[in-house]
Amino acid sequence: MTASIDDLSTERSTELLTGVLLGDNFRQEHGFWQRMISTEPFRRPGHRAPDERLRLAYERLRILNDCLDSGARLAADPRALAALHEWLGPVDPALTTVAGIHYNLFLGSLLDHEEGGRRDLSDFLRLRSIGTFLCTEVAHGNDAAAVETTAAYDRARDGFVLHTPHAGAQKFMPNTSPAGGPKTGLVAARLLVDGADHGVFLFLVPLTDAVRPLPGVRVRRLPARMGSPVDHCLTSFDQVFVGRDALLGGDHGRIGDDGGFSSAVGSRRRRLLASIGRVTSGKISMSACAVGSARATLAVAVRYGGHRYISGPRGSRQVPVMAHRSHHGPLARAMATVFAMSLLHRRALNRWEGRKDGSGPGREEAERLVAVAKGWISWQARSVIVECRERCGAQALLENNGMTELITGVEGVITAEGDNLAIHAKAAAEMLFATEPAAHGAPLGGEPGDLTDPGFLGRLLAVLEEIWFGRARERLGRAPHGDSLERWNIASGPALRGVEAHAHRQAAEAYADAVAGLPEGPARGRLVELQRLFALDRIARNSGDLLAAGYLTADQVNGLPDALEEVITVVAAHLPALADSFALPQELLADWPIAGADYVDAYDDPAGAWQLDGDRATTPGGR
Known part of the structure; x- marks a missing residue:
C-alpha cells in the first residue's frame, strides 16, 4: 500500500511539473501534437x-x-503554432521548417492582411499549393528594409511587375523548388508607383507547378545545408506580372481604384514591419523548437546515463556512468537551464498574446521580450544539446540516435527569423537608450542576503542587468559625439551583456512565478532546487562584479562553489523524474536506441559467433 501511495505521489509531482513546463492547459494545448508524433507516419524511418x-x-x-x-x-x-514547433522540432526538423513557413509566415500573413475576406485561400488550406516566404536576399538578411527586388505598378494592366535587378537581389533560402508539389510565395519587394519608392510590401506570387518554375521565375537549388534537408533555393524574377490583388495591403499601404498609392503609415520602415509582422510569431516558434529539441536531447542523455554501466573504482562492481559527478553535474545544470528556457518561452508567449487585449505590456516591450527570449533560448539549446551529445559518447554521433540532427537543427533556429546577435543588438540599443531602468529591489538592506534564498538570488540577477547597462551608459557618455557607429561600438559590449542579464532576470522571475503557483509538496521542492541552481550558476559567473559593487561579501563569493555543489547533488538525485515531466511520448523515445536500457540489442548481429555458442554447447563434438 505504501508503494502505491508513493507511486501516486510521484505521478502527481510529475504532472505538476509538466504543467510548469507546458502550461496549466497543457492537455488541450499540446495533446494533439503529442498524439500525432506517436503515430506510425511520424516514427523515425531507417536510413534515407x-x-x-x-x-x-x-x-x-x-x-x-x-x-x-x-x-x-x-x-x-x-499558441498552437508554438506547440507545433515544440513537438515536431525533435521529430523532423525539415517538416517543422516547411510547416512553420506555410502556416505562420505564409498563411498567417495572408490572414493578417485580408481585406474584406475576398481572397480565396482554399488552394493553400488544402495544400493544392504549398506556401513559402521570400524576404531575405543574397545581399540583404537582417536589413530587410533594404531588399532590392522591385514590384512596379503597371497602370495599363492594373497589376505589378516583379523583377530581380542583380545577383545580390536574388531571394535567398526559401523552399521554392517543386519538391512536395506546386508552390506559391509571398515575395517582399519594393513597391514602385510612377517611379516613386513606397517601401517594402508583400506580394502573392505563384512560383512553380508540380514539375518546374512558372514562366519568368527562376529557381536554383542551393548547396546542401548542414542538418535536415529542406529545398532551400535561390529565386529570381524576370518581369513577372501579377494582378493588383497580389499586394497584401492595408492601412500601411494600398493601391486605390484610381491607381494612386495611399498609406496611414508615414515611415517606410514601419510599413515593412507591418508587412512582415509574422516574423514575431516566427521568433516565438523558433524558441519553441529550441526548447522542445533541448528537452528531448536531455531526456535521452539522462536515460542513457542511467543504463550505461562502467567499471567501478579499483575493479569494484559496475556502476552507471550517471553515478559520477563529472557526468551528472553537467546534466543537472542542463536540467535547470531547460526549465528556465521553457519558463521564459511561455512568459514571452503570454506577454505577446497579452498585448492584443491590453492585459499585458505594450507591443514594443512584448516584441522585445520575444526577441530576447528567442536569442537566449536558442543559444542555450545549442549548449544543452552539445553537452548531452558529449555525455552520450560516440553512440550519439550516429544519426539513428537522434542527436546529430538536433545539433545541426538548432543552428538553423539561431539564424532563422533574425540572427540572434542582430536581434540582441537591436534589443540592447533600445534598452540602452531607454529611460533609466528602475531598480528591481536592492538585494542588501544593511545585511548581506542568504545564498539559500531564491528571492535574494533573483534580486542579484536583476542587479547584474543594471550593472551591465550602467557600464554601457558610462562608456557611451565618454564617447565622442558625431560618429554614431563608433559610439555604439564603444557601448555595445556591456550592452549585450546587459541583454543576457535581462534574459536571466526574466527567467528567474518566471521561475519565481511558477514556484508560487505550486502547492506545498515534492513538486514545489524540486522546482525550488532547480530555481536555485539556475540562479547560483549565473551568479557564480559574475561574482566578481557583484563583489566589486558591494552586493556580495568575500565570504559569500568563497562559499558559492560549495553552494553550487550542494544543490547539484540534490538536483542530480531527481534527474530521471524531472526528465519524465517533459511528457515525451514513449513512441518517440523508442525510436532512439540509446534511450532504452536494451540499447545493445540495436547493435546485435544475427550472424555473430555468440548466436551459435548455445547450439555448439549442445552439439556432440562442438567447440
Missing part, C-alpha cells in the same frame, strides 16, 4: 538519402494538414 527525407517531410506535411480541423485556425493561433 537527403532527397528521400525531403520527400518524407512534405508527405508528413500533408498528413498533418489532413488531421487539422482548420489550417486557418492554426495559422491564427500563436
